[in-house]
Amino acid sequence: MTKSLWILMAGSAVLLATAAMVWSQENQPWRTWPTRYNAQPNVTPVPVKIRTLVPTQTGKPELCITCHVGIEDISPSHRAEAIGCVVCHGGDPLALDADRAHSSTRGKRNPSDLSVAAVSCGTQNCHGGYADEEQNHVDRVLKSLQATYAGAIAMVRYAFGAQNSPLAQFGVHAVEDTAKQPPAGALAALEELPSTAILHIIDPEFQQNCITGGCHLWSLSTPQPYYYRSSGCAACHYLYNDDGLYQGNDPTIPRDQPGHGAQHRLTTAIPFTQCNHCHNRGNYSLKQMTFMPRDDLPPVAAPPSPHEPPEVRRLSEYYQPIAEFAKCEYELECVDCHTAREVMGDGHIYGSKKDVQYVQCRTCHGTPTTSPRVATIQDANELAVRQARINGHADFLATGDSVVETDRDELLWSVKQIAPNRFVQIQKVTGQVYEVPQVMGSKCAQDGETQTSDYCHQCHFVTR
Amino acid sequence: MRVWRREKSLIYALHPQRIPESGARITYTLGLGGATVFAVLVTVATGLALTLYYVPTPGEAHASVVLINDVASFGATIRGLHYWSAQLLVITASLHLARIVFTGGYRPPRELNWLIGLGLLVTALVWDFTGYVLRWDDGAYWALLVGTNLVRDIPVWGETLYRMLVGDVQIGANALLRFYAWHAFGLTLVGILGIVYHLWRLRKDGGVSRPHLHNGERRSFISRDELFFREFIAAAFIGSALILISVFVPVPVGDAASIDAGVTTEVRAPWIFLWVQHLLRTSPPLWAGIVAPLVVLVALAAIPFLDRRGPGRATWFARERWKPQLLLAVVACALITLSIREVLL
Numbered sequence: 001m002t003k004s005l006w007i008l009m010a011g012s013a014v015l016l017a018t019a020a021m022v023w024s025q026e027n028q029p030w031r032t033w034p035t036r037y038n039a040q041p042n043v044t045p046v047p048v049k050i051r052t053l054v055p056t057q058t059g060k061p062e063l064c065i066t067c068h069v070g071i072e073d074i075s076p077s078h079r080a081e082a083i084g085c086v087v088c089h090g091g092d093p094l095a096l097d098a099d100r101a102h103s104s105t106r107g108k109r110n111p112s113d114l115s116v117a118a119v120s121c122g123t124q125n126c127h128g129g130y131a132d133e134e135q136n137h138v139d140r141v142l143k144s145l146q147a148t149y150a151g152a153i154a155m156v157r158y159a160f161g162a163q164n165s166p167l168a169q170f171g172v173h174a175v176e177d178t179a180k181q182p183p184a185g186a187l188a189a190l191e192e193l194p195s196t197a198i199l200h201i202i203d204p205e206f207q208q209n210c211i212t213g214g215c216h217l218w219s220l221s222t223p224q225p226y227y228y229r230s231s232g233c234a235a236c237h238y239l240y241n242d243d244g245l246y247q248g249n250d251p252t253i254p255r256d257q258p259g260h261g262a263q264h265r266l267t268t269a270i271p272f273t274q275c276n277h278c279h280n281r282g283n284y285s286l287k288q289m290t291f292m293p294r295d296d297l298p299p300v301a302a303p304p305s306p307h308e309p310p311e312v313r314r315l316s317e318y319y320q321p322i323a324e325f326a327k328c329e330y331e332l333e334c335v336d337c338h339t340a341r342e343v344m345g346d347g348h349i350y351g352s353k354k355d356v357q358y359v360q361c362r363t364c365h366g367t368p369t370t371s372p373r374v375a376t377i378q379d380a381n382e383l384a385v386r387q388a389r390i391n392g393h394a395d396f397l398a399t400g401d402s403v404v405e406t407d408r409d410e411l412l413w414s415v416k417q418i419a420p421n422r423f424v425q426i427q428k429v430t431g432q433v434y435e436v437p438q439v440m441g442s443k444c445a446q447d448g449e450t451q452t453s454d455y456c457h458q459c460h461f462v463t464r
Numbered sequence: 465m466r467v468w469r470r471e472k473s474l475i476y477a478l479h480p481q482r483i484p485e486s487g488a489r490i491t492y493t494l495g496l497g498g499a500t501v502f503a504v505l506v507t508v509a510t511g512l513a514l515t516l517y518y519v520p521t522p523g524e525a526h527a528s529v530v531l532i533n534d535v536a537s538f539g540a541t542i543r544g545l546h547y548w549s550a551q552l553l554v555i556t557a558s559l560h561l562a563r564i565v566f567t568g569g570y571r572p573p574r575e576l577n578w579l580i581g582l583g584l585l586v587t588a589l590v591w592d593f594t595g596y597v598l599r600w601d602d603g604a605y606w607a608l609l610v611g612t613n614l615v616r617d618i619p620v621w622g623e624t625l626y627r628m629l630v631g632d633v634q635i636g637a638n639a640l641l642r643f644y645a646w647h648a649f650g651l652t653l654v655g656i657l658g659i660v661y662h663l664w665r666l667r668k669d670g671g672v673s674r675p676h677l678h679n680g681e682r683r684s685f686i687s688r689d690e691l692f693f694r695e696f697i698a699a700a701f702i703g704s705a706l707i708l709i710s711v712f713v714p715v716p717v718g719d720a721a722s723i724d725a726g727v728t729t730e731v732r733a734p735w736i737f738l739w740v741q742h743l744l745r746t747s748p749p750l751w752a753g754i755v756a757p758l759v760v761l762v763a764l765a766a767i768p769f770l771d772r773r774g775p776g777r778a779t780w781f782a783r784e785r786w787k788p789q790l791l792l793a794v795v796a797c798a799l800i801t802l803s804i805r806e807v808l809l
Contacts, residue, residue: 007697013700016704024712030534095530
């Protein structure tokens, strides 16, 4: 072979290698995502380049938004520019390779899954580690009835004779109350319902049908329309549409694949539709030990008419055929009465819904002889004011205002006194403000001392 | 005025004026020594580029590797070139060693150069291992833990040596900094000076070993320019192959090292030490990790002294020099078998 032929071949090899190098540089996989983002309608195109976020709180660069371009800020309290992505999600902030970036993420897509919530949401100075138990939300939720499922476990096992008392002994996972003096009705601890050792003949079936993938915060729901939801904190605070489809702009989240939240967003303005991903979805058959989904809902493909007033849908979705309820129970959102302490627990362990739900009609409406209990806002930074602020209605409350106080000393920030025996409520989801009728001075003849909310329904019930 | 003059260039000075044709034949040398030198040059050049981004602290090391790999322009390719040329140099150096044994290149007066070469191979292996550690991912961290703990098992001096190596009573920031310094500066210096010494000694020993001339046969030579030409062509092919491998076979990075996480992935030594890892499964650490490698090394060092027989050098597989060839074959088979068994576990 002549020298020039050798030179030609060697030169071609170098050229080929250089071309391959440039090609691989220009075709890095991450480039797909900003390109796809730009292909979406109604977005301002972004340059296809590596995007860096340096959160002010951590000061450490994160490249997540190179691919997750256009993702929604999770909430005004968790601004990405302040805390970034990695504080909550974990993962490798500098990796642009999808596998490497996500190999160390917490809780897969959901860092608030209860298996990891303590180290993502519940870390020191976030939602845990405070002297004030009220602020340790993750600790509270882990002990709450929605996470332990203690009441349901106790009642089912008791009904089948698997335990000889309806007192709760087991939870989905073991929990312990370290308080020196738990309040009356609270339990000191729950054992984990064993998933392998069979205590009673019903346990394996109960485990399979009701605990694994069951109706509690540790689990995910059945992946089907109406039921789509997340787990842990996000089960309530991360809103899902009934069709489970994502509607935001992040190109990495498939918009045609159900099982994603409507947007990458946390909120305390939780509409009834979110509660309904679990509640009002059907009934349990104790005999068959199974969940019987209701069959009277319109298909997801045919959503309720926009001309239909929301309360009409609300009424049709309320699913206790024999229940009696008053107008406010379907006109308000669930969270307007079921307070944070009721839903997320008060830090103690309970074995029954009866011990947890305590907000009554009279809490806000009073009795024929008494006005609702009120407390005055002392400090612009106290819990009630913070709750109003996080809910997006900071201007509803000011220091010196009087708000309703419950039997368990919880302040209802959304119900404030405007004059003696006159109260207004702000709806947490819509922001609508209206007056709360008071029993005192009305024709009501109820005995406030001995009669509970059930008695109110005798007169104030609504027929469907 | 001419700034550059060919006859005054350094690369000219590094090559002899003319080279005996029989010693420069590709079927004889296989170009392995040259390929190794080229691989070292690529490794050093790309290593220099990597120092621009690499940060040798436990908190930043892994992140900086990820940054190099995913963010820096051509970072993955440069890191790939660094890794693959380092693997190539271990392979070509080992094959070069085998070539020397099977052609009898170790024979007097080249015994010393044989030992220098062996020292260079050891340098390359340590160079390789220290580089592996710098990734500071799960695998590298545990390999470092195992590797340094072996030193502790040396009688009497073990703990002292361990502390000199690690710079602390345990693996941490000091160890990483030391391994970085050794990898990037110390071993680079040793390696490059060693190569220079090896090549200088080669010329002093009379160039590449080659067959004796038959009576009446005329010696023929190739020119320095011809040698350059061959070198550049070979470099172009090897370099292109390295780039293509770097582009299409990405070098892994694991999750960041964390002792708290425990052993989450399977700990695997770099491939060159798989045989040691396999011995460690069955033998005490001192024997598997220190004595066995030393025995291999001493056996190889003894090769020029095992065979002091007369002429017949520079022929492949000469029957009268069966002893060193058998020794190397046995050692190579043993190491390869142990490594394969470790992989198949």
